[in-house]
Amino acid sequence: MKFSLIICTYKRREAIAHLMQSVVIQTVYPDEVLIIDGSPDDDTNEYFSTTSFKNLKYYKVPADQRGLTKQRNFGIAKIDKDIEAVCFLDDDTVLEPDYFSEVIKVFNNNPDVTGVGGVAINENRWEEKKEGVFYDSKKYYEFEGYVCKEGTRNVARNYLGLSSHLPPGQMPEYSHGRTMGYPLTDKFYEVDLLVGMSMAYRVNVLKNIKFSTYFEGYGLYEDADFSLRALTFGKNVIATSAKLNHYHNAAGRPNKYKYGKMVTINGWYVWRIKYPKPSVKAKLKWFAITWVLIMVRATNIITTSKRKEAFTETMGRVAGCISLLINKPTH
Structure with missing residues (x-):
């Protein structure tokens, strides 16, 4: 199978250098590697001009093409005509x-x-x-002989009867599914949602749908939006044998207030992609969970050292909820 690798990047020269070093030692190498650089400076351009990678094509996009969704669509338009699949990776992965x-x-x-x-x-x-160890179902999630310790937000949801009844990566009618992924069994598992840090699609999907320009700039949840629409063409799966590391480089990320607001508003938008007309019960449950998550995040103002970040993100989430009452986004 002939495949391309598209890496969209923004002001992360060191991160993408680490990623490329892991690309060159792959047992199967991409037929083309497209770097779509939205950086306003020339650091990343200088790195690629002084290195040599097989099958690499570097593009520095103008200001009006910056942003993850625009850069991904730009990259898709540049792939060779005989490519059969396209892999997308975040620039802070290895x-x-x-x-x-x-x-x-x-x-x-x-x-x-x-x-x-x-x-x-x-x-x-x-x-x-x-064997012989008791795992509290409110604090641990069990699957195929494995357990995963729940985070504070999921423990709260478990006690309140608001947790998802579906496996990880699948979206219930009230959204807010489980996000802990799957154990490393070397199997693959069918899901609704793929994560943008590591996803690949057959080219027929990319010929028929594009990444939505609703998600400007940082574009939180643009990957969820795309993967839900991609279900029209076949199954999405998580392959636990396809392994990488994700380091969450802070460069290029929005401030916490804007991030918090996107969590709420973009979360609502993606929910309605799969469930455009949810039941009244599902609507009430979506908002109930949203406010539980806001309150859990608010506790971080006291429990963590990053109090300002916790406060501003909490305020952003609250502002997002208020915004939804006034002006809901349209698809």
Whole structure:
């Protein structure tokens, strides 16, 4: 299978350098590597002008093409005509040597699968269930002989009866699904949502739909929006054999107030992609969970050292809720 790699980047020269070093040691190398650089400075351009990578094409986009969704669409328009699949990676990831091999293997062996996501092993919190150990179902999630310790927000939801009844990555009618991924079993699992840090699609999907320009700039949840619309063409799966590390570089991210506001508003927008007409019960549950998450985040003002960040993000989430009452986004 001929495949492209598209990396959209913004002011992260050091991060993308680490990623490229993991790309060159892959057991299966991309047929083309497209770097779509939205940086206003020339640091990333200088890095690629002084290095040599096989099959690499570098593009520095103008100001009106900056932003993750625009840069991804720009990259898609530049792929070769005989490409069969496109892999997208965040610029702050580092791959395990057989990452591409495992992604392509899933595509080749499963014609009904049109979207494949990988697993960030440095964030994976699953562990094998130990015999004779009691795992409180309010504090641990169990799956195929593995357990994952729930975060504070999910523990609160469990006690309040607001937790998702579906496996990770699948969206219930009230949205707010489980986000802990899957244990490293080397299997793949069908999901609704793929994460933008690591996702790949067959080219027929990309020929028919584009990344939405609703998500300007940083574009929180643009990956969820796209993966939900991609379900029209086949299955999305998480391949636990496709492994990488994700380091969440802070460069280029919005301030916490804007981020908090996007969490709420963009979360609502994506929910309505899959469920344009949810039931009254689902609507009430969505807002109930949203406010639980706001209150949990607000406790971080006291419990963490990053009090200003916790406060501004909380205020952004609240502002997002108020905004939805006044002016809901349209699709």
